[in-house]
Amino acid sequence: MTNYTVHSQDTAPQGSKAILEGVEKTYGFTPNLMAIMAESPAAVEAYATVAGIFEKSAFSPTEQQIILMTNNRLNGCTYCMAAHSTISGMQGIAADVIETLRDGTELADAKLEALRVFAVQVNTQRGVLENAQIEAFLAAGYTKASILDVIIGTSFKLMSNYTNHVAQTPLDDAFQANTWTADQSVAA
Template identity: 55%
Template sequence: MTDFTFHTAETASDASKPLIAAAKSAYGFIPNLLAGMAEAPALLEGYMTLAGIFNKTELNETERQIIMMTNNRLNGCTYCMAAHTTISQGAKVAEDVIAALRNNTAISDPKLEALRQFSIAVNESRGWVKQHDLDAFLAAGYTQQTVLEVILGTSLKVMSNYTNHITQTPVDSAFKANAWSADESEAA
């Protein structure tokens, strides 16, 4: 496999340097995902911008993490599952929700479970969701706006999950305590 470069503030291109600096300021370190994306400044900028936009949706932190972690699991992204588990814990997402997302089990809250199921439907159908999936999601109390925000979150995860697969991004030490593998999820 090709060895991809994970950039530092010193090795990043001029176009990536301010983005890397912003990431270091926000997180206290440069996450390996962003260090890898720095090879393509447009990807790094696109990902960071889209992440900021996703945070402006009507979805709360738990709902956003449900969308992202569901996609991470379905896409088999070990890096993002570890990172988003840590992020979810820091954001006080309920432990039972985090466990359900990591283990592919139902969330006890019916509305949140409807969001998880709809996120699965969007990912697995590549957006060609069945009418009954859409109807169930709307019946759970979500809106047409939320339908489209699920697509936004799914798009964000395509960028990061696919980057991690290709670059074989190593999990940062800040996330290692929450390491995850698809094998563990299937065993649960």
């Protein structure tokens, strides 16, 4: 296995230092994922940029977390599931929604469930969707722009989930209370 350095602002390559500084100012610490991504200035910049773009989507914080946590679960990313469980709680997302996303079970709200199902379909079908699936998503009250924004969120999680798999990113203390394992997931 290749070991990755969990960089600080002092050890990171020059092109990553400013991004790590900004992350630390925003969160009060540098999450290990970002510290590992700092190995590649292009990777850490891409991740930070796509995160900022996804936040500009029309999705509410709850809807954003539905997309992100669904991808984390499907991709078996223990780091991101713990991190986003913590972030979701900090954003005031209902505890039952967080637990449902961690378990991969059906959400009570029909529109949010349509989003969760669509996020599953985009991930598991690698974007090769049937017209009926797209029409069901649109009928739930989402738009064609929403479809593209789900793809952005899926892409965002692909970067972090795959990085965590390759680097075996250690879980930060801030996320320990929400540790998750892939065997907790019950459904696609």
